[in-house]
Amino acid sequence: MLSQLMNFLRTCFRPGSDRYARAGSDGGGRQDGLLWYKDSGQHLNGEFSMAVVQANNLLEDQSQLESGSLSSHESGPYGTFVGVYDGHGGPETSRFINDHLFHHLKRFTAEQQSMSVDVIRKAFQATEEGFMSLVAKQWQMKPQIAAVGSCCLVGVICNGSIYVANLGDSRAVLGRVVKATGEVLAMQLSTEHNAALESVRQELHSLHPDDSKIVVLKHNVWRVKGLIQVSRSIGDVYLKKAEFNREPLYAKFRLREPFKRPILSSEPSISVYQLQPHDQFVIFASDGLWEHLSNQEAVDIVQNNPRNASARRLVKAALQEAAKKREMRYSDLKKIDRGVRRHFHDDITVIVVFLDSNLVSRASSVRFNNISVRGGGITLPPNTLAPCATPTEGMRLSLLTL
């Protein structure tokens, strides 16, 4: 049974041509209980390291690193794409983003023949629209899909610049060396949309001046309409279109008053930075990491240790901190099953992308064998995604629990 499954998977994942040979050898992380990791890999502009720890019964965090052509045309531009998608209410939205956002981005890059803020904004928009049509299709059979959503953090390194686009509360933090002292400084590249921030609450009040209860404090946590901590996301259609905020959706998600304007936004905050020679690395992570480590703590851990296994080291540091807060031992925390584990920490995804200044500055037209890594256990060349898309969905789950 197992060997049949493995054979099937091998057939699915076998690189389609020599062009993907690298993806085959570079792929495959390791699974250790609820932890998945890929300690080291090579992207177009340097090394990278990835790690994911599952806490939810179904992993809600999804993530990917794609390096090579950022366009559906062979002509490039070339670069590295990183995505961290922290789902809530279920894994459907984050999986949908993982399966569609990068393809949309490549399509728009090809259309415009370059990378730009506009390309990224359009890719986000197309993904949101795609998920909305999925909800409309499934609404009758599976109304709870309307209450599933995801944060969406994207980084694109191309032409010596880094583009950072964000919806929700995942975070990208740059480690920059201060020449005089040799210390590394943390610089947050992403803008967050969590109601815990005063600025986010102010924005909500200004967008909804007639609703004094647009954001509510309960048990010390600010939530939009008392329901959700983030103010921007992909999905969460029940807070964007009133037609999906009615029966048969669970009563706890239904608002008393019908709304005319969307309550949550899907407009990403996008910034562009010119990379400097002393920019060492960028840490992309879901809030599962940042609720236990400060930006500077995370950056120091990466800087003061070997590059190999950086992401796994950060996950471990966060879990140690979570264990401390729960007044228990780290070794015991690791024994708790998925599902119950969610009461001790969140799903955590970390991708550390090292920036080799020689490789960052090289022209974006330099060809590179495409690589594609998915956090949580599956690596496959992009061209095999379509024929295997349906069976691998189930396989991914069974692999996680093997």
Place this chain on the structure above:
Amino acid sequence: MISAKRLVNMARKWQKMAAGKRKRISYKRDDDGDKYSSAANKGHFVVYSMDHKRFVVPLKYLKSNVFKELLKWSEEEFGLASDGPLVLPCEGVVLEYVISLVEERVPEEVEKLLITSMATCHGLASSSVAPPQGHQTTSHNSWLLESF
């Protein structure tokens, strides 16, 4: 099918045993008031009751249905907080009783009854119509049985 009367009798029996045990159980609540004392012993985790009583509980209890229910209610009540210890939405006396029942590995029927009776308690708590403080702390055992 098992009769309601028999279930009540079973519950009474387990309750009696638990009451006897309570005087010498090792996870007995910690009233030192040191909320953030050092980590629990190996193989244990820590939970707090609503009235700030600290309990050190064997890790394997997390597999019991009763604890899974309590964690679910905790999530509904307080959300999934990450910056402090676990708090369960019931009073220390109730939690102490629940833990003693899990330790005794009560039969499935009694466990179900316990969950039902806790649900009543949880329902009261979440609708903010909790019984008067004194009543709940002095006569929780009989109150728990009354709901059977």
